[in-house]
Amino acid sequence: MTRExxxxxxxxxxxVLREFARMSGEGVDTANCPVRDVLDRVGEKWxxxxxxxxxxxxxxxxxxQREVGDISKRMLTQTLRTLERDGLVTRTVYPTKxxxxxxxxxxxxRSVLTPLAGLIGWAGQKHDEIRAAREAYDExxxxxx
Amino acid sequence: MTRExxxxxxxxxxxVLREFARMSGEGVDTANCPVRDVLDRVGEKWxxxxxxxxxxxxxxxxxxQREVGDISKRMLTQTLRTLERDGLVTRTVYPTKxxxxxxxxxxxxRSVLTPLAGLIGWAGQKHDEIRAAREAYDExxxxxx
DNA sequence: CTGTATCCCCGATGATACTG
DNA sequence: CAGTATCATCGGGGATACAG
Numbered sequence: 001m002t003r004e005x006x007x008x009x010x011x012x013x014x015x016v017l018r019e020f021a022r023m024s025g026e027g028v029d030t031a032n033c034p035v036r037d038v039l040d041r042v043g044e045k046w047x048x049x050x051x052x053x054x055x056x057x058x059x060x061x062x063x064x065q066r067e068v069g070d071i072s073k074r075m076l077t078q079t080l081r082t083l084e085r086d087g088l089v090t091r092t093v094y095p096t097k098x099x100x101x102x103x104x105x106x107x108x109x110r111s112v113l114t115p116l117a118g119l120i121g122w123a124g125q126k127h128d129e130i131r132a133a134r135e136a137y138d139e140x141x142x143x144x145x
Numbered sequence: 146m147t148r149e150x151x152x153x154x155x156x157x158x159x160x161v162l163r164e165f166a167r168m169s170g171e172g173v174d175t176a177n178c179p180v181r182d183v184l185d186r187v188g189e190k191w192x193x194x195x196x197x198x199x200x201x202x203x204x205x206x207x208x209x210q211r212e213v214g215d216i217s218k219r220m221l222t223q224t225l226r227t228l229e230r231d232g233l234v235t236r237t238v239y240p241t242k243x244x245x246x247x248x249x250x251x252x253x254x255r256s257v258l259t260p261l262a263g264l265i266g267w268a269g270q271k272h273d274e275i276r277a278a279r280e281a282y283d284e285x286x287x288x289x290x
Numbered sequence: 291c292t293g294t295a296t297c298c299c300c301g302a303t304g305a306t307a308c309t310g
Numbered sequence: 311c312a313g314t315a316t317c318a319t320c321g322g323g324g325a326t327a328c329a330g
Binding site: 008009010012013014016017018019020021024034035036037038039040042043044048049052053055056067069084085086087108110111112113114115116117118119120121122123124126127129130132133134136137138 | 154155157158159161162163164165166169179180181182183184185187188189193194197198200201212214229230231232253255256257258259260261262263264265266267268269271272274275277278279281282283
């Protein structure tokens with residue numbers, strides 16, 4: 001753990017990583033790992049898109065479906081229920097006819113947008129570099145099987 | 146404690162999210178979305194653990210397998226290859242007998258640790274709140290099917 | 291020690307049809 | 311409009327055996 005290895009990593013980040021490494025390395029199983037538990041959600045196919053779609057204002061079910069793009073009602077419902085259960089989203093039903101329902105982020109839900117934006121920003125910044133690395137790799141290793 | 150109280154995102158984060166929403170909302174398919182492309186990786190089951198395990202210093206194959214815990218050789222190899230292809234990790238073979246191989250983060254690979262630490266930190270901080278939300282939800286909605 | 295090659299299973303996701 | 315129910319599929323990921 002020499003200092004040059006960590007290079008330009010902010011101390012707070014390094015601290016968080018060490019803490020996490022300690023927790024996850026020591027035979028703690030996945031079920032007991034808060035981070036895996038939460039991160040798996042973010043990894044789900046539609047979670048990120050839905051959170052972002054709601055980030056500025058509440059959205060109705062159909063609006064979300066349109067904005068997210070290719071999602072089925074089934075998956076939209078399922079993902080929204082998970083988010084609601086986790087306390088990131090609030091569901092509000094207006095018993096009009098036909099009914100309308102809106103979904104909005106809770107405080108907890110909004111609070112995840114900041115770290116998420118960090119990752120999204122990184123992805124946007126580095127995507128060219130990553131694509132280039134892939135092409136170089138494929139050429140080195142032979143893209144054809 | 147400035148204006149970022151309960152509801153306000155830092156301006157930079159809000160900006161990133163708007164930018165991303167614009168890109169992903171407009172009928173751009175998943176294949177062309179840099180962010181989905183990159184984020185899907187992070188969502189893969191082992192990527193995060195492996196990156197963190199390598200975060201402080203290079204690791205040998207067997208060391209990674211021990212540290213990550215429950216991963217099979219198959220998945221470890223596969224995930225490492227993906228990371229290598231994406232330019233996040235360098236693989237170095239020492240033709241000793243028996244051979245030894247080490248994996249280390251590239252500059253690009255280290256650069257993702259910062260946003261990742263943001264998310265990991267969030268997960269650690271909010272996990273109690275999330276667990277509480279789940280219990281409340283399950284009680285409201287009836288845990289039994 | 292560091293992988294590859296197979297086989298297999300299950301859960302995540304999609305498609306479609308139906309309902310309050 | 312906002313879902314639910316059901317069936318079909320596809321691939322991620324585990325287990326195991328083999329190899330350089």
